[in-house]
Amino acid sequence: MEKLTTSEQLNSFIDSHDTFLFDCDGVLWEGSNVFPNVREAMQLLRSKGKKIFFVTNNSTKSRAAYLEKFKKVDIEANLEEVFSSANATAAYLKYVVKFPADKKVYVVGMAGITQELEAEGIRCFGGLDDAGAHDVDEIPDDPEVGAVVVGLDIHINYYKYCKAFTYLHNDPKRLFLLTNADSTFPTHGTIFPGAGSIATPLMTALERQPDAILGKPRLNMLESILAEHHLDPKKTCMIGDRLDTDIDFGNRGGLTTLCVLTGVTKENKLKSEDNTIKPTYYVDSFGDFASLSN
């Protein structure tokens, strides 16, 4: 675990990789605030002809909506460069599960999940439609429900918990999928509970773990990227702020890894004896690379 500080170290790191996979929240930005020098550092990589992918556990936006965010904050990105846990969930249901056309998915989560499911031709309901106040009365079963997908949901309510619980309790053969297991995510200069926390009432009440978790550190998204773009893992680096998702993902996938300290992970946690997940390198912020363009 080497901290990159000098121009020599930063340059040598860039030169030894062809491809960079980026986590977004906590690395490029936090909410709508882009971290200092991120645009310049990203431009440097583009100017050197590096391949760039964005690999986010954020399931709240579809990839198309995520691309709008890149435009809004003025960072270059193309649709085929964006991989999200919501899209990974939809792809998993379509290609791995081969989810039947006569079944539908109940979604506890935001528009990113329902839009990605619909884009893959998978019927779904819930999501934003179940936001707001609802009487928690008797919840009828729906025999068409074949799966429940849970992701970060800032409109979570008791009705959604009861509905998801009822479907999975009534028929344990129904699939229970979690877009990602991040316990927190960085926002407003602090952290808030993430998808992995929001889903725990269901695990506790059902006495059941999800059948699959699609986001980092699970390797689904990496496998898709490597297969589609024929990359050499040894010349690919995962850049992220979370040890138990981003860095674990890169390490387990055989990539080099770079941890930035602008998000969830602080230097004392990174260096603590309790920490078993070590990146290959770490750096104060991704913007540090911008110094090389001077």
Place this chain on the structure above:
Amino acid sequence: MEKLTTSEQLNSFIDSHDTFLFDCDGVLWEGSNVFPNVREAMQLLRSKGKKIFFVTNNSTKSRAAYLEKFKKVDIEANLEEVFSSANATAAYLKYVVKFPADKKVYVVGMAGITQELEAEGIRCFGGLDDAGAHDVDEIPDDPEVGAVVVGLDIHINYYKYCKAFTYLHNDPKRLFLLTNADSTFPTHGTIFPGAGSIATPLMTALERQPDAILGKPRLNMLESILAEHHLDPKKTCMIGDRLDTDIDFGNRGGLTTLCVLTGVTKENKLKSEDNTIKPTYYVDSFGDFASLSN
């Protein structure tokens, strides 16, 4: 573990006890439906001069409001017979913690908690005031917060999770109390997620367990009842529907225990090899005792 079915068994059970502690949801009623013959069975115990207490993990109503419910469903009860996890939480803060007068409690839960806290002179906020839609923007810290209390909350939302998380994350010395840890509770002929499930996002995001859980199977309420009413534990029986709260509570408190099958626990679970919490007796329903009054 003996199943009581004959009049002889039922009679002998009653005669060998002076005092009966009752769980309510799943034993006497489910929602607003009183189970068959419960009124008659309760009247039989009263006519035999038995002492009766209601020991509920339900924190949604204050004891005064709970008494209204008894009146509404026409089951005799007095205020001093009712013990709830909300009241136990307020008593714990007042007498055990000696919660400072210049501090206040943030409540994730229903009116039962805020009303019981206020009845003990403990300042609190949140509760029903934080129901409904709220922007989850930056959450300012409040130095007056000394504790966060979480109970079942059918108005749970992301704002409350973020607020509770923020207070406990900002200052780990703040107390984190859970009224009760029931993962589910019986309602509408099925079960829904309980307080112990609703609280788990905080435990997961904070990587922290509550400092205290006040409801059954913790013995706080039993200690209060035994001390106030000078009861003989050997002649006292706990009647409940949940193994990991009611029956564990009675067993650990040195009482005899009776499990009813009208609530969360089904006979196959009770008898399964995995079940380590065995009641002294069990019966299909508490209403079965009404047959003795014929």
